[in-house]
Amino acid sequence: MxxxxxxxxxxxxxxxxxxxxxxxxxxxxxxxxxxxxxxxxxxxxxxxxxxxxxxxxxTKQELFDLMVDEVHAEILPEEQPGDWREALRILAHRTRQAALRHEWLADLLGGRPTLGPNGLAVTEARLAALDGLADVDTAMRAVETVSAYSTGSIRREIANLRAERATGLSKRDWQRASGPHVTRMLATGRFPALAKAVYDGADVDAETSFATGLDWVLDAVAAKLARPSA
Amino acid sequence: MxxxxxxxxxxxxxxxxxxxxxxxxxxxxxxxxxxxxxxxxxxxxxxxxxxxxxxxxxTKQELFDLMVDEVHAEILPEEQPGDWREALRILAHRTRQAALRHEWLADLLGGRPTLGPNGLAVTEARLAALDGLADVDTAMRAVETVSAYSTGSIRREIANLRAERATGLSKRDWQRASGPHVTRMLATGRFPALAKAVYDGADVDAETSFATGLDWVLDAVAAKLARPSA
DNA sequence: CTCATGCCGATACACTGTATTTCTCCAGTG
DNA sequence: CACTGGAGAAATACAGTGTATCGGCATGAG
Missing domain, CATH: 1.10.10.60 (Homeodomain-like)
Structure with missing residues (x-):
């Protein structure tokens, strides 16, 4: 055979x-x-x-949940620095970098509670950074505030990035000259403060914008750590 | 006939x-x-x-854009108070309230640049609140920071609300006893800070949580307004 | 009254998430 | 070794989606 x-x-x-x-x-x-x-x-x-x-x-949602948790593994740094501020800053920046590598993350960020092992580990790392520096409630509020800023900021950055990509223009050019709709709207005079910001504002790159806002929020956290109950 | x-x-x-x-x-x-x-x-x-x-x-996306702009009309208050801080606070709270009335807004918030007339008007109102109190770049940064916090916080709140609704449990009960997965994870001892926060933390209602974080962020803005270039 | 034009509805297509049915192969049993 | 459950994969099915295309009809101009 x-x-x-x-x-x-x-x-x-x-x-x-x-x-x-x-x-x-x-x-x-x-x-x-x-x-x-x-x-x-x-x-x-x-x-x-x-x-x-x-x-x-x-369900397909569960697949998305798994994807988000998978990316959270990339967010966790190998080792935590001692300084709470540096730790929170690094976690935020790593989240942003993950979103730049996986832009779809921006669509999912904040959309559902992150209960996967890696997501929990990231939350743990955030809370651990403040351990002993504040009562649990203050620490919780601090972590939530920093996280809220991060996800909001990242979502906006990715949204703008996509918009620029769709028109093929830089942010500045897009707003200033070629976004006919925006230009027309600003020309109506109904948005004076906005017009001034668009025309007179320096255009900072997204990373420093993210970093600056983050520093402000961390300043606020620092102020509360000094006086635990405020 | x-x-x-x-x-x-x-x-x-x-x-x-x-x-x-x-x-x-x-x-x-x-x-x-x-x-x-x-x-x-x-x-x-x-x-x-x-x-x-x-x-x-x-395109269907455009319909979503129109929907978002429609809701932004509800967000704009009739009149702006003189105090910049109160103005920004009110805008943030009205955004949150709109999201509670239209939960789907949370899915869209921050997903695309808001270029509709009402969206622009809201941005204008935010910027106008800081008019004369800081240079344009600082004002821009402040508005973006507050907005990022707002959208991030609102998204998380709605996400948690849906999760609680899905299990029919209060947030506390859900985390503490009935979320078998979370309970099991916390029991592993791999998340000590998180476990402490869950078990020892007071459970504040979403509104005060939002308000508290917002106040922190506004504190940070206030600090920068004092010294315009920082 | 006739004709052309613009718009509206019907049809069509490729695809989606998921429920259900069908089949195929393998582990146990007599 | 033959046979038979049973498990688990595959095929099929279904109701729905966003959008491109087509056909016809009502209404304007001449």
């Missing part, structure tokens, strides 16, 4: 696990944004049928 | 405009969240075919 008489052995299904699934989804999102992530495409990338994924997740 | 011999006059198509379209979309979103908004359903609510909408918008 020759080889050709025998049928090929059946293709055993590719072994799967959440790690592989999430990696495929992240890759797709990195390439084409969140909307490029469909269960069919994720499965296809793994040589599996779409329905197989439902053994590992029970 | 009797009435019955004559056919009914053809139903003239319902007159449409963006206002009506946006109102229908907002109503749909208020009832069932953003995902309940489909062009077909919006059109159906207006007794029109889905394709009619493309005369007024050219």
């Amino acid at each position: 020759t080889v050709w008489d025998r049928p090929e052995p059946p293709n055993r299904p590719v072994p799967l696990d959440r790690e592989r699934i999430v990696a495929a989804a992240v890759a797709l999102a990195d390439e084409g944004g969140l909307e490029a992530v469909s269960l069919r495409k994720v499965a296809a990338r793994l040589n599996a049928g779409p329905m197989r994924l439902y053994g590992y997740i029970s | 009797t009435v019955w011999d004559r056919p009914e006059p053809p139903n003239r198509p319902v007159p449409l405009d963006r206002e009506r379209i946006v109102a229908a979309a907002v109503a749909l979103a208020d009832e069932g969240g953003l995902e309940a908004v489909s062009l077909r359903k919006v059109a159906a609510r207006l007794n029109a075919g889905p394709m009619r909408l493309y005369g007024y918008i050219s």
Whole structure:
């Protein structure tokens, strides 16, 4: 009996696990944004049928949750510096950098509570930075405030980045000359303060803008740490 | 020739405009969240075919943009108080209240630049509050920082609210006892600071949490206004 | 009255998330 | 070794999506 008489052995299904699934989804999102992530495409990338994924997740939202947690692993620094301020600053900047690597993160940031292991670890790191420097309530408020600023700022940065990319113009040029709508609106005179800001304001790059606002918020936290109950 | 011999006059198509379209979309979103908004359903609510909408918008994203701008009209207060701090505080709180009325706003906040007339008016109001109190760059930074905090904080609040609603539990109970996953994670001892915060922390209501963080950020702004270039 | 034009609705398409049904292979059992 | 459950993967199915295209009809101008 020759080889050709025998049928090929059946293709055993590719072994799967959440790690592989999430990696495929992240890759797709990195390439084409969140909307490029469909269960069919994720499965296809793994040589599996779409329905197989439902053994590992029970809804597409859960896949997104896993993706977010996966990226949070990149955010955690190897070691924490002793200085609370430096620790919080680094965590915020690493979050921003992660969002620049994975722009879709901006769409998900703050959208759901982050309860995955890595997400919890990041929260832990934030809280740990303030350990012993304030009562728990103050620490909680500080962490929430810094986090809120970070996600809000990152979302705006990515939103602007996409807008600029869509028009192919730099932020300044876009506002000043080529954004016909904005120009027309400013010309109405109904937005004097805004017009002044657009025309007279220096255009700072996004990173320093993020850093400056962050420093302000950290200043506020520092002030509260000095007087724990305020 | 009797009435019955004559056919009914053809139903003239319902007159449409963006206002009506946006109102229908907002109503749909208020009832069932953003995902309940489909062009077909919006059109159906207006007794029109889905394709009619493309005369007024050219993409679904644009409909979302219009919805966001519509809500920004609710955010603008009738009159601005003289105090810059009160003005910024009120704007932030009104944004939050709008998001509580229209929870879907949280999904959109910060997602795209707000270039509609009402969105620009809100930005104008924020900038105007600081007019004369700082150079344009400082004012810009201040407005951006406060806005970033607001959107980040609002998003988190709505996210938590939905999570609580999904489990039917209060935030405290959810974290403490019934969130088996969180409880188990905290029990591992890998998140000591977080565990302490969850177990020893007072649970403040969302509004005061928002207000407190906002005050901190405003404190930081106040400090920079004192010394314009810092 | 006729004709052209613009707009509206119907149809079509490619795709989505997910429920359900069908099939195929393997582990146990007699 | 033959057979039979049962598990788990695959195929199919369904209701819905955003949007491109097409066909016809009502209304304006001449």
